[in-house]
Amino acid sequence: MFAYLVRRLFLMLVTLFGISVVIFVLLRIVPGNIVDILFAAAGYVDPADKANLEKELGIDQPLIVQYWHWISGFLRGDFGYSYVSEKPALQEILPRIPITAKLAGLALLFSASIGIPLGVISAVKQGTRLDYALRVVSLSGLSLPSFWLGLLILTAAVAMFGQIPIFNPNPKTWLEAFATYAVPAAAVGFRSAALTMRITRSSMLEVLRQDYIRTARAKGASETAVNYQHALKNAILPVITVIGIEAAFLIGGLIVTETVFNIPGVARFLVEAIRWRDYPIVQNLVMLIAVVVVVANFTVDMLYAVFDPRIRYTD
Amino acid sequence: MRSVWALAAMAALSVLTTSTTTLAGEPKQGGVLRMYHRDSPANASILEGATYSVNVPFMGVFNNLVIYDQHIAQNSPDTLRPELAESWSWSSDNKKLTFKLRQGVKWHDGKPFTSADVKCSFDLLMGKSQQKLRQNPRKAWYSEVNEITTSGDFEVSFNLKRPQPSLLAMLASGYTPVYPCHVSPADMRTHPIGTGPFKFVEFKANESIKLTRNPDYWKKGLPHLDGIEYTIIPNRSTAILAFVAGKFDMTFPTHITIPLLKDIKSQAPNATCVVEPTNVSTNIIVNSTSAPFDNIDIRRAVALALDRKAFIDILFEGQADIGGTMLPPPQGIWGMPKDKLATIPGYGPDVKANREEAKKLMQKAGYGPDKHLAVKVSTRNLAEYRDPAVILIDQLKSIYIDGELDVVETANWFPKVARKDYMLGLNLTGNSVDDPDQSFYENYSCGSERNYTNYCNKEIEKLFDEQSQEIDIAKRKPLVWEIDKKLQEDVARPIIFHARAGTCWQPYVKGVTIMSNSSYNGFRYEDLWLDK
Numbered sequence: 001m002f003a004y005l006v007r008r009l010f011l012m013l014v015t016l017f018g019i020s021v022v023i024f025v026l027l028r029i030v031p032g033n034i035v036d037i038l039f040a041a042a043g044y045v046d047p048a049d050k051a052n053l054e055k056e057l058g059i060d061q062p063l064i065v066q067y068w069h070w071i072s073g074f075l076r077g078d079f080g081y082s083y084v085s086e087k088p089a090l091q092e093i094l095p096r097i098p099i100t101a102k103l104a105g106l107a108l109l110f111s112a113s114i115g116i117p118l119g120v121i122s123a124v125k126q127g128t129r130l131d132y133a134l135r136v137v138s139l140s141g142l143s144l145p146s147f148w149l150g151l152l153i154l155t156a157a158v159a160m161f162g163q164i165p166i167f168n169p170n171p172k173t174w175l176e177a178f179a180t181y182a183v184p185a186a187a188v189g190f191r192s193a194a195l196t197m198r199i200t201r202s203s204m205l206e207v208l209r210q211d212y213i214r215t216a217r218a219k220g221a222s223e224t225a226v227n228y229q230h231a232l233k234n235a236i237l238p239v240i241t242v243i244g245i246e247a248a249f250l251i252g253g254l255i256v257t258e259t260v261f262n263i264p265g266v267a268r269f270l271v272e273a274i275r276w277r278d279y280p281i282v283q284n285l286v287m288l289i290a291v292v293v294v295v296a297n298f299t300v301d302m303l304y305a306v307f308d309p310r311i312r313y314t315d
Numbered sequence: 316m317r318s319v320w321a322l323a324a325m326a327a328l329s330v331l332t333t334s335t336t337t338l339a340g341e342p343k344q345g346g347v348l349r350m351y352h353r354d355s356p357a358n359a360s361i362l363e364g365a366t367y368s369v370n371v372p373f374m375g376v377f378n379n380l381v382i383y384d385q386h387i388a389q390n391s392p393d394t395l396r397p398e399l400a401e402s403w404s405w406s407s408d409n410k411k412l413t414f415k416l417r418q419g420v421k422w423h424d425g426k427p428f429t430s431a432d433v434k435c436s437f438d439l440l441m442g443k444s445q446q447k448l449r450q451n452p453r454k455a456w457y458s459e460v461n462e463i464t465t466s467g468d469f470e471v472s473f474n475l476k477r478p479q480p481s482l483l484a485m486l487a488s489g490y491t492p493v494y495p496c497h498v499s500p501a502d503m504r505t506h507p508i509g510t511g512p513f514k515f516v517e518f519k520a521n522e523s524i525k526l527t528r529n530p531d532y533w534k535k536g537l538p539h540l541d542g543i544e545y546t547i548i549p550n551r552s553t554a555i556l557a558f559v560a561g562k563f564d565m566t567f568p569t570h571i572t573i574p575l576l577k578d579i580k581s582q583a584p585n586a587t588c589v590v591e592p593t594n595v596s597t598n599i600i601v602n603s604t605s606a607p608f609d610n611i612d613i614r615r616a617v618a619l620a621l622d623r624k625a626f627i628d629i630l631f632e633g634q635a636d637i638g639g640t641m642l643p644p645p646q647g648i649w650g651m652p653k654d655k656l657a658t659i660p661g662y663g664p665d666v667k668a669n670r671e672e673a674k675k676l677m678q679k680a681g682y683g684p685d686k687h688l689a690v691k692v693s694t695r696n697l698a699e700y701r702d703p704a705v706i707l708i709d710q711l712k713s714i715y716i717d718g719e720l721d722v723v724e725t726a727n728w729f730p731k732v733a734r735k736d737y738m739l740g741l742n743l744t745g746n747s748v749d750d751p752d753q754s755f756y757e758n759y760s761c762g763s764e765r766n767y768t769n770y771c772n773k774e775i776e777k778l779f780d781e782q783s784q785e786i787d788i789a790k791r792k793p794l795v796w797e798i799d800k801k802l803q804e805d806v807a808r809p810i811i812f813h814a815r816a817g818t819c820w821q822p823y824v825k826g827v828t829i830m831s832n833s834s835y836n837g838f839r840y841e842d843l844w845l846d847k
Contacts, residue, residue, distance in 0.1 A: 031724070031726060031727050032724070032726025032727050032730070033726075036726050036727070036729075036730055037725065037726045038357060038449075038450055039450070039729060040725050040726055040727075040728055040729035040730070041357070041365055041366060041725065042365035042450055042452040043365060043452070043729060043765055044365075044452055044729075044764035044765050045729065045730075045733060045764065046451070046454075046764065049447075049449070049450060049451065052447070052449075053449055053450075056449075082520075084357055084358070084520060085358075085505070085518075085520045086358070086501065086504060086505055087505070092520070151552055151553075154552075154553060154556050155556060157560075158556050158559055158560045158582075162560060162561070163560055164553075164556055164557050164560040164562055166548075166553060166557055166562070169522075169523075259549065259550050259553075260550055260552075260553055261553070262546070262548045262550065262553055262557075264519070264521060264522040268521060269520075269521055272355060272520070272521050276357070277726065
């Protein structure tokens, strides 16, 4: 087990190093830098001003020097300064992380709490009207883009209640604070819930046909006990895998949801930073996300052993 | 006798009604104006900005030497008002402009405002100071200023190389606030200090901008508002829905397209909405340095093929303007009259006849029904650029030109244009002041950084200088019209249309004036108030 852990940790480090190189190179391959954008927006260019600004920001230096400057700073916790706001990058990134984390957490919670039970019901009631109805719901969840669903929710809220559930930085009540996150979380989590539901259903259908389920029924176990204690426990592994992957993919959905609901989280901030080619923000933020994803995957792998006693990590 | 009493009663009632109206119209103190902002500006420094995304939120932090009257929609030489200057005067040879400055004005950090601050600001703009702006997009505005001199703490003079009456117009622009000497340009980008009605509180990129009332403002009793809060909402649909839901008191100025305006009027019927020209022209830039557009006949054919009314009908439901370089009247001060405009090739009402003439020019250049000219129409990847570019491609088909849309990201647009890596481009040109000097020198002068097509005509250059020195507006206007006509005939940068856009506000927002010939100069908001 210990050797396995060391091997996994080493692989994590190699992966993160690879990601850091890819982020750095990709950002430089994309045409234009912050200086180009600033001058493009102004509609003119003064070569002397441009050179001064490039020197000031350090983007005139050789790429290897720029990479070393960044990665050594990242390891020391020195994220540099945002090119746009001229504030410390960490100061820009940190306050936005809890906002996105809350949103992502709620979206995952929504996904699991809606997707798993409905998936179980759909499997148990296979071939019934309820099953068909739930499958239509799950298909619509997979088909509706989250930005469209978000706009639909906003339009409906304005038309029906005269209120718009966009981000409120100063909620007065606990309920207001919850609503600030719950509505966009539902918009972004709907797709994940649909996916979770479909995986749960197919996994449950497979497990429900196993001999030990028949044995459990023969022993007189109740349907609830059969479905949730015997079947779901064994069907949950692929669902956990999917939720782990969804956690990583969620950032893509959050970008549009944060834009539509005007939430000042890291996902929207990242897109803006890419638009401005704000290297210190993009590099450090993507690297942080990479760390989270790699650690989340590692955690999911470890959770397999917790949920399935048959799985043991050997040396 | 009875009728006399009745008349007297009616008169009394009328007086009563009038006085009630007056009372209801008295500005109320307090309240925070909530607006959405269309995007996150790069920084808070107006002098370094080149978009009204900076002017709108930060103009209230500052004052200018002079300013356009904030209650008159049309900016003109007649609506210039003193601000930090109490008065101004020209020398007899019109080469020295002297301002008497207001005394007792304080910066937001408590330091006194003096003539040294004015000198610092303009030395910075002219690139003469030790400190430098990171970007200086309007340096060319001051090319005729030799030096700034001060006389005591409250008098400052602009010494010019030659008379330039337009200097006052440029000093009145929202782009020309006076900066404090004691604050560095870097600090002005992150925490601006001004003398204006509102103090800067915070700017959270992609989130919000907050201003608060300056209690020590030199105009006693102003501003009426306790503050202004801008929530940055780049998604237009969300922003408009939020306005309809009453979350905002006002939309971002001139941000509403004509089709969207109809939505707002139907969903928020009580909102007040106005549509005004933005003084932003949509035009064609032609790379005349290489084939096939080095051929003047093909350039003229392109200009003749334009059906300007079709552009306006499709994009603006008829609510935009046809004109030359200068914004057309009645909102524009310097635009050509309609009868003169109609004499320019391509501006006549008979589009079919124009296109027949264009076809002949194309055939003369070797193209025809069997041999079409294939061109890439480059433009920025923004809706206001892409949409007219698509219409342009459609119209060019009628004269044997097959256009292909080449969408370019903003970061690459200007470098691409500067290195002449395009054939035909669709471009937008914004004018911050309705003034010929700003427009002509910036966009058409030989060697100007914003003269993307490198159009250079020494004869016209002389006319630029001639009009620029003319003090008498009545004499200057015909000169300007003549230049504008020549620019269109030379196909320097064919103007397709001048855009209009809408602004809406809730009925309780009072004192709003949307400028009708500039999108950059009307955001001081010192006497805007909320009738709540």
